[in-house]
Amino acid sequence: GQQLNQSPQSMFIQEGEDVSMNCTSSSIFNTWLWYKQDPGEGPVLLIALYKAGELTSNGRLTAQFGITRKDSFLNISASIPSDVGIYFCAGQWPGNTGKLIFGQGTTLQVKP
């Protein structure tokens, strides 16, 4: 079935460093979404992207909708310990009745 390939699978970084992760798909998407999951909780929406080429920021987070509509990336600048968690990309492709497909997740650990 349809899959999103998210990379890297995990990252262990020093506090203050910048982080970059991305998602790719073999199909084009209408919408790209980025979620964060804290330990023991459900995912929470961080950023939503609706147009190819769109660049959107939310505080220290910046995400882009790829020109080809088959990829997206998320950057976190100046990481802090509370950035720890699992980050998921999700997409919704044309013609679908309303389902989102999720990537495998990127686990981020930040060393103080």
Added chain:
Amino acid sequence: NAGVTQTPKFQVLKTGQSMTLQCAQDMNHNSMYWYRQDPGMGLRLIYYSASEGTTDKGEVPNGYNVSRLNKREFSLRLESAAPSQTSVYFCASGTGPNYGYTFGSGTRLTVV
């Protein structure tokens, strides 16, 4: 500020037992979803309900049934639990995938 409420939070079942996971949302959302989360697999859609009175299969529906009881409630039933159904189950609701979903905090199910 309840959002999406899932019960129970934890459950241990013996192989062959049945149980129903409950989900309720108070945001007047039309769509509701059940996902399972397994390590390295991301979130996989089990069943969804685009509106009250309708349900459809997702990516991994085998071994599960659902009921959209009313606009607020969407339950997931395991008729005969198997160890392969050990997972974390998330319920979500939304007005449509383009606007993201609101997730519950999950049910951690272990089948022994």
